Amino acid sequence: MIRFQNVYKRYASGRDALSNLSLHITPGEMVFLTGHSGAGKSTLLKLIAMIERPTRGQMIIRGQNVTRIRRKKVPHYRRSIGMVFQDHKLLFDRSIYDNVALPLVIAGLPDREIGKRVRAALDQVALLGREKRSPIELSSGEQQRIGIARAVVSKPPVLIADEPTGNLDPELSLEIMRLFKRFNAVGVTVVIASHDLGLVEQMGHRVIRLSGGQLAGAERPDGSNAR
Amino acid sequence: MAATPGSAKKRIPLTQQARAYFLRHAQTMVGALGRLSGQPVANVMTVAVIGIALALPIGLHLLVENGRELSGNWESVVDVSVYLHEVADAARIETIAGELLDWPEVSAVRIIYAEEALGEFAELSGFGQALDALENNPLPDTLVVTPADNFTDAETLAGLGEALAAIPEAEMVQVDTDWVKRFNAILQLIRRTVGLTAFLLALAVTLIVGNTIRLDIENRRGEIEVTKLVGGSDAFVRRPFLYGGLWYGLGGGIVALVLTELSLLLLRGPVARLAGLYGSGFELRGLGPGGIAVLIVGSGLLGWAGSWVATSRHLRDIEPT
Ligand SMILES: Nc1ncnc2c1ncn2[C@@H]1O[C@H](COP(=O)(O)OP(=O)(O)O)[C@@H](O)[C@H]1O
Numbered sequence: 001m002i003r004f005q006n007v008y009k010r011y012a013s014g015r016d017a018l019s020n021l022s023l024h025i026t027p028g029e030m031v032f033l034t035g036h037s038g039a040g041k042s043t044l045l046k047l048i049a050m051i052e053r054p055t056r057g058q059m060i061i062r063g064q065n066v067t068r069i070r071r072k073k074v075p076h077y078r079r080s081i082g083m084v085f086q087d088h089k090l091l092f093d094r095s096i097y098d099n100v101a102l103p104l105v106i107a108g109l110p111d112r113e114i115g116k117r118v119r120a121a122l123d124q125v126a127l128l129g130r131e132k133r134s135p136i137e138l139s140s141g142e143q144q145r146i147g148i149a150r151a152v153v154s155k156p157p158v159l160i161a162d163e164p165t166g167n168l169d170p171e172l173s174l175e176i177m178r179l180f181k182r183f184n185a186v187g188v189t190v191v192i193a194s195h196d197l198g199l200v201e202q203m204g205h206r207v208i209r210l211s212g213g214q215l216a217g218a219e220r221p222d223g224s225n226a227r
Numbered sequence: 228m229a230a231t232p233g234s235a236k237k238r239i240p241l242t243q244q245a246r247a248y249f250l251r252h253a254q255t256m257v258g259a260l261g262r263l264s265g266q267p268v269a270n271v272m273t274v275a276v277i278g279i280a281l282a283l284p285i286g287l288h289l290l291v292e293n294g295r296e297l298s299g300n301w302e303s304v305v306d307v308s309v310y311l312h313e314v315a316d317a318a319r320i321e322t323i324a325g326e327l328l329d330w331p332e333v334s335a336v337r338i339i340y341a342e343e344a345l346g347e348f349a350e351l352s353g354f355g356q357a358l359d360a361l362e363n364n365p366l367p368d369t370l371v372v373t374p375a376d377n378f379t380d381a382e383t384l385a386g387l388g389e390a391l392a393a394i395p396e397a398e399m400v401q402v403d404t405d406w407v408k409r410f411n412a413i414l415q416l417i418r419r420t421v422g423l424t425a426f427l428l429a430l431a432v433t434l435i436v437g438n439t440i441r442l443d444i445e446n447r448r449g450e451i452e453v454t455k456l457v458g459g460s461d462a463f464v465r466r467p468f469l470y471g472g473l474w475y476g477l478g479g480g481i482v483a484l485v486l487t488e489l490s491l492l493l494l495r496g497p498v499a500r501l502a503g504l505y506g507s508g509f510e511l512r513g514l515g516p517g518g519i520a521v522l523i524v525g526s527g528l529l530g531w532a533g534s535w536v537a538t539s540r541h542l543r544d545i546e547p548t
């Protein structure tokens with residue numbers, strides 16, 4: 001599903017955020033990326049999201065080599081990847097409904113279809129009935145659920161999340177993680193970056209540990225090495 | 228859990244997708260207007276500036292068109308005078324006149340016999356007695372040739388003059404093409420000036436719209452980034468701004484139309500009175516339905532163009548980080 005082969009990422013500043021990184025995430029898998037701050041977790045997710053381009057190496061995502069995908073093709077590519085961010089990236093001048101509907105509007109779906117899917121997505125994050133409100137009225141945890149609803153509303157096969165629980169207390173964090181688990185249970189490939197090791201270990205999924213932009217060890221919860 | 232991975236567009240018929248596409252355009256268009264109404268003061272000012280900029284060349288254009296109307300067919304009042312040799316007798320003169328009428332470039336020929344001319348001159352000048360003292364009539368017989376309507380430009384007139392001079396009985400031909408040339412030159416100059424003004428002001432309008440849209444893009448940076456993050460194409464991100472530009476242009480066009488019509492309303496009375504004093508029924512003419520259509524469509528296109536330039540230059544730079 002997601003395959004990195006000897007990927008390097010050097011920022012314009014000259015900083016090597018990732019070096020010689022190879023990994024494989026299989027379809028339907030749920031994976032956690034951990035590592036200290038600056039280890040390259042966000043960079044890895046940004047490469048998957050095509051927000052950044054790799055400096056060297058190959059990226060094969062859903063069977064397609066996207067390493068040098070043309071700029072024009074990026075929007076269409078991104079529609080197959082649901083993204084969740086630590087700061088939610090919601091639009092506060094729009095209603096909750098419009099926030100969640102955005103990917104479907106972009107995809108060109110008819111209004112009636114959008115309505116159905118937005119309500120279904122909001123139902124999944126337990127926020128149905130608040131569509132007309134502004135996200136600004138919601139708590140941080142609820143805003144994150146709106147962000148998740150937007151990420152899954154178009155049913156992308158891949159869901160990536162960068163520190164989705166970064167601003168939340170442990171209880172809310174667990175709730176959000178369970179939500180991701182439920183999406184994974186219906187076949188969505190999920191990749192979550194988090195530095196909250198305790199929480200990550202609690203979830204019982206493969207953990208990819210990064211350190212200084214390199215693989216520090218990828219282990220199954222039982223401790224056996226996956227690669 | 229209803230979520231299963233797959234494309235968002237699956238299972239939706241093409242006709243419904245097309246319908247959704249046009250509906251979405253209409254929504255974006257109305258949405259852009261709604262957004263503009265969110266900042267009424269600033270946007271009314273922008274639209275007013277565009278309107279005034281557009282009204283100026285339109286006013287000049289109407290001035291020229293009305294001037295042309297007023298001068299009517301000035302060009303056709305040009306006559307060519309052919310002064311004949313003394314030897315030509317009345318019968319011969321009439322024959323020549325008849326032949327000239329067959330020329331395609333001639334619409335009328337009037338004969339002024341020397342005696343008539345002298346009598347007229349004596350009467351008009353008051354030199355009657357002095358002229359009586361003359362032994363011979365110093366004035367020649369004259370043919371006054373009026374060119375046909377479509378042969379009145381300076382070059383054709385000059386050609387006609389040469390042709391007339393080639394008649395054996397002709398002593399001298401006088402074509403006064405200078406003032407026709409001057410009149411045409413002045414008209415040309417005014418038209419060119421109007422065209423140039425129109426061009427510059429159209430440029431100004433695209434710049435005004437472009438700058439307004441540029442600021443709008445700057446203000447909506449976050450929204451643009453998020454839209455691109457969730458898969459919005461360049462065209463999708465651009466669309467609301469293009470419609471915004473279209474509205475600015477259309478609004479400016481309507482303001483320009485109102486300004487022009489109001490000015491005409493104010494000028495119509497005095498112009499009619501002045502024309503009345505000259506015994507003319509001249510009336511100021513407005514843009515007419517065709518002109519109004521051109522103005523509205525043209526201003527909308529200018530707004531669109533301004534926005535097109537601004538979005539081409541600035542939207543690309545905004546990428547999610
Ligand atoms: N846009 C950028 N420009 C330059 N350096 C960057 C940029 N983004 C991240 N970095 C650097 O790359 C390294 C990895 O960063 P990041 O991927 O954000 O790590 P993490 O998410 O694991 O904290 C860090 O040293 C960071 O300073």
Ligand SMILES: [Mg+2]
Pocket residue numbers: 041042043162163
């Ligand atoms: Mg990070």
